[in-house]
Amino acid sequence: MDEERMDELARDPRFISGIYNYCDRWCERCAFTARCLNYAMGQEVEAEISRARDSESEAFRDNLHETFENARDEVEDQAEETDFDLEEEELQESVRAQAEIDEAAEAQPCSRTAMRYIEVVDQWLQANAGLFDEEGNVREPPAGAGTPGTGPAGGTTSLRDCLEVIGRYQRQIYIKLCRAATGMIRGVLEGNEYDRQDANGSAKVALLGIERSLAAWAIVQRRFPDHEDIVFALGTLKRLLRQVEAAFPGARSSRRPGFDPDET
Ligand code: SF4
Structure with missing residues (x-):
């Protein structure tokens, strides 16, 4: 994608500004693909890659190279606009300061619980791998086996959906909470309102992921x-929900572009 096309897409009024900043990146299930710049650009780049693979043409490879070059130039332009010289020693200091903030964010109680939740899910999936086939459907017991709790109640499709939901949010909750904690710490250190708002937006995405995961686990538990x-997984998620609400009291009322229409 060349720079001109990128600019053209960026100016297209059908896109909701910043909608992709506080979504769960589950584009296959998103109702806003037609209004998302990130999705549109991804589709165009994918189409270019696909054409390049098909034809193996030099021109397409050059085109892709140009896309990456443009993206890099854009980052450097932005750095120049903010009077930030990538070559200077300040960069080292900035990287060190960011590493400290990241470390502090990962040490927050909700980040630690979210990490614990990842382990709990991994352990359950490993211990019960034999219950599911390659597509995530429950392997039914042989006729007459009558194993309690493995009957058709709930339906295999819904159970597969539940596992998909659990898998989708398992790591994303941790990532969003680390980003939220990072924003909150930076917001306090620098007195920066943008970082605080970003923290609440990220925490809200984490809360939605937690709630959807709780609902999915409840169905799995019935099965x-x-x-x-x-x-234990449900208990860990419930504790996490309380921790996030306490650490980010502004998260629930935070409004995400596109997803949370203005009250007006
Ligand atoms: S807003 Fe929707 S389409 Fe855009 S990146 Fe997020 S999930 Fe994907």
């Missing part, structure tokens, strides 16, 4: 009522 580790 496997004798799995005590599901109770």
Whole structure:
């Protein structure tokens, strides 16, 4: 994609400004693909890659190279606009300061609980891998086996959906909470309102992921009522929900472009 096309897309009024900043990046299930610049650009780049693969043409490879070059130039232009010289020693200092903020963000109670939740889910999936086929459907017991909790209640499709939801948000919750904590710390250190708002927006995405995961686990639990580790996963998520609400009291009321229409 050349620079001109990028600018053309960026100016297109059908796109909702910044909608992709506080979404869950689940584009396949998003109702706003037609209004998302990020999605449109991704589609065009994918189409270019696909054409390049098909034809293996030199011109297409040059085109892709040009896209990456343009993206890099844009980053450097932005750095110049903010009077930030990438070559200077200040860069080292800035990287060091950012690493400290990242470390502090990862040490926050909600970040630690979110990391614990990732482990809990991984352990449950590993311990129960034999219950599912390659597509995530429950392997039904042989006729007459009558294993309690593995009957058709809930339906295999809905269970597969639940596993998909759990998998989708499992790591994203942690990533969003680290970003939220980073923004909150930076906001306090620098007195920067933008970072605080960004923190609340990211925390809201994490909260939505937690709530959807709780709903999905509740269905999985109905299917496997004798799995005590599901109770542990649910308990970890509920604790996480409380921690996020306490750490980011402005998250619930934060308005995400496109997804949370203005009250007016
Ligand atoms: S807003 Fe929707 S289409 Fe755009 S990146 Fe997010 S999930 Fe994908």
